[in-house]
Amino acid sequence: MYVCLCHGISDKKIKKLALESGILDIRGIKRCTALGSQCGKCVKQAKEILSDTVQIYSQAS
Numbered sequence: 001m002y003v004c005l006c007h008g009i010s011d012k013k014i015k016k017l018a019l020e021s022g023i024l025d026i027r028g029i030k031r032c033t034a035l036g037s038q039c040g041k042c043v044k045q046a047k048e049i050l051s052d053t054v055q056i057y058s059q060a061s
């Protein structure tokens with residue numbers, strides 16, 4: 001599913017950055033991608049996905 005339609009960034013990409021690259025905050029995701037740099041509508045949903053991913057990851061480890 002696309003989270004950022006302006007730049008074609010999917011939820012999978014956000015989860016991958018969090019789990020494989022250890023980027024666990026929205027600022028880091030924004031630094032690595034163009035997320036939120038155009039209309040900004042995607043940032044709220046991206047934060048929720050990131051938060052859920054971090055929570056699931058921390059419960060599993």
Ligand code: FES
Nearest residue numbers: 004006038039042
């Ligand atoms: S949807 Fe991400 S910047 Fe517009």
